[in-house]
Amino acid sequence: MTILLTGGTGKSATPLATLLLEAKQSVVLANRSGRVPEPFEGVRFDWLDPSTYTIPFDSHGDIDRIYLVAPGILDMFPPMKAFIDVAVQKGVKRFVLMSAGVLEMGGPAMGQVHQYLNTLNVEYCALRPSWFFENFTLEYADRINSHNDIFSGAEDGQVGYVSTEDIAEVAFKALVDDVIEHNNPVIVGPELLSYDKIAEMLTKVLGRKITHxxxxxDKLKQLFFAQGMPEDYADMMVTLDSWVAGGAEQQLYQRSDVVGKRTLHAFFEANTEVWRIED
Ligand SMILES: NC(=O)c1ccc[n+]([C@@H]2O[C@H](COP(=O)([O-])OP(=O)(O)OC[C@H]3O[C@@H](n4cnc5c(N)ncnc54)[C@H](OP(=O)(O)O)[C@@H]3O)[C@@H](O)[C@H]2O)c1
Incomplete structure (x- = not known):
């Protein structure tokens, strides 16, 4: 029995892969190159190239569970449906989908995939986390270092930022337990934080002024677009920030199923090197 992690070298799959390895589960990481860090096994797989969909099953005939991480395009449903259909044909019995807190089943983007899984005769779990801590060390890091700011359209809205290590613990159980405990757990971090508050926290940890x-x-969209994001995806990201401004993440927090234990402050303390500026 082998577990395939799509998005295998990404933010959420990385700690999940470590948990699976520690538990001596057979795990394979998929990404476009098939190159993955030691000691993991990698396999080449591209959501946007259907000719790669059977490669994981050709190399590992016993894959029976899959962690699904969508490609970075807005219309992710057609390729994801096509691959899920191949996987079911190959004998996969369980899927764990990385969705998002604010996406209901049947809603946009991964909400469509969630709904499709619900129509199939398979076991599944749609993870619905809030925003990841790791955005600050990856997507936001260059901007923090070049402009000493974090930017958003979230105004004073608060977000239950969560560690991917906390999410990975939920994903691990959903992949490995005999019976899945929650079908669509809303996962948040231990505190609701505004971007002003996060900037203040970074200021204290880094010892230099970081502003929100x-x-x-419009400006937010221009920035995302300039960073190489497809235009429709940038529109969606702008919408998500406007939902934060309108209190959607605060409401989500009130009905969370899992509250992570790791704090953003501890994450900042552990990663100060990422935002170090040479004198
Ligand atoms: N960031 C957040 O705050 C947040 C919050 C809630 C939900 N989410 C959702 O989480 C998902 C992203 O998960 P993540 O952050 O764990 O992933 P990620 O860090 O964005 O990593 C993407 C992974 O997918 C691989 N990949 C990229 N394009 C691919 C393609 N066309 N075919 C196959 N593999 C591909 C990448 O490897 P290669 O580039 O080497 O192929 C990498 O392993 C998104 O759907 C997002 O909406 C994110």
Whole structure:
């Protein structure tokens, strides 16, 4: 029995892969190159190239559970449906989908995949986490270092930022337990934080002033676009920030199923090297 992790070298699959390895589960990491860090086994797989969909099953005939991480395009449903259909044909019995807190089953983006899984005769879990701590060490890091700011369209809205290590613990159980405990757990971190508060926290940890730059939807979209994000995906990200501004993440927090234990402050303390600026 082998577990395939799509998005295998990404933010959420990385700690999940470690937990599976420690538990001596057979695990294979999929990404576009098939190159993965030691001691993991990698396999080449590209959501946008259907000719790669059978490669994982050709190399590992016993894959029976899959962790699904969507490609970074807005219309992810067609390729994800096509691959899920191949996987079911190959004998996969369980899927764990990385969705998102604010996405209901049947809603946009991964909400469509969630709904499709619900129509199939398979076991599944749609993880619905809030925003990841790791955004600050990856996507936001260059901007923090070049402009000493974090930017958002979230105004004073608060977010239950959560560690991917806490998410991985939920994903691990959903992949490994005999019976899945929650079908669509909303996962948040231990505190609700505004971007002003996060900037203050970074300021204290880094010992230099970091500000929260408040952007209009248009400006935010321009920035995402300039960073190489497809235009429709940038529109979705702007919408998500406007939902934060409107209190959607605060409401989500009130009905969470899992509250992570790791704090953003401890994460900042552990990663100060990422935001170090040479004198
Ligand atoms: N970031 C957040 O705050 C947050 C919050 C809630 C939900 N989410 C959701 O989480 C998902 C992203 O998960 P993540 O952050 O764990 O992933 P990630 O860090 O964005 O990593 C993407 C992974 O997918 C691989 N990949 C990229 N394009 C691919 C393609 N076309 N075919 C196959 N593999 C591909 C990458 O490897 P290669 O590039 O080497 O192929 C990498 O392993 C998104 O759907 C997002 O909406 C994110």
């Amino acid at each position: 730059t408040r952007l209009t939807g």
